[in-house]
Amino acid sequence: MPTISMFYGIVIYLYFFDNERHNLPHIHAKFQDYDASFSIEDGDLLSGNIPLNKQRLVQAWIEIHRESLMADWELAVNGLPPFKIEPLK
Template sequence: MPTISMFYGILVLMFFRDNRRHHLPHIHVRYQGQEAAIAIADGAVLDGAIPVKQLKMVLAWIEIHQEELMVDWELAVNGDEPFRIAPLQ
């Protein structure tokens, strides 16, 4: 599960071949022992939870990098290494 970005203590990960459980493009985020799966298309929390402040930052980051995230999703689903994406600044 490669880390594709990291900002403000938030790790953003994308698992290889991870289209079975949630059935749509998504990322996994970790923050201080909490985890959530978040849909790339609309920012819906599919599983888990992180604090609201950090969730808002992740949602802003997704909006900025949505196109790159979809490219990474296709790579990861096919078992290829996704590219790193710039952090939120």
Template sequence: MAFLVPDFPGWGTDHVDFMLRLPCFTNHIEFPMPTISMFYGIVIYLYFYDDERDKLPHIHAKYQGMDASFSILDGSLLSGEIPPPKARLVQAWIEIRREDLLADWELAVNGQTPFLIDPLR
């Protein structure tokens, strides 16, 4: 989804970014979820501007209608659930790809498109 910057003197992307973080706006806007990897039926994605949870870097994993969030820093399960064998695959992948994930996290929380990351093989 693209956002248009209002054509008011002095308005720029910083103002729009501020407005989009207000609850009255964010309750009505769904930010896109860029998929960064897929493996063994698991889809890994990040949200744009998803810097809550005390700005803890994390990813989202979706498997057969179930969702879970995992810390990029240590692979711990933060919320939700997916089957334990699939969660272990996600945690192993996080350990292998941590540096790439942290770089993608920085891009996504700043509204930039993250890169695809190689899947677990």
């Protein structure tokens, strides 16, 4: 589960070969005891929960970095390590 970014207490990561569970490009976000999955394509919350203010930060970050996230998704589902992505500032 490579960590690709961290900001405002949120850790963003991708799982290797994780295209079975949601069957679409997505990332995982962890904040304290919360864990959620978000679609890369539109930022929608797919599963889990996370405080609303943190959810909005993750969705803004996805919007900014969508192209890099799709490139990292392709690497991860093929078993290759994804690149780090700039945090939200």
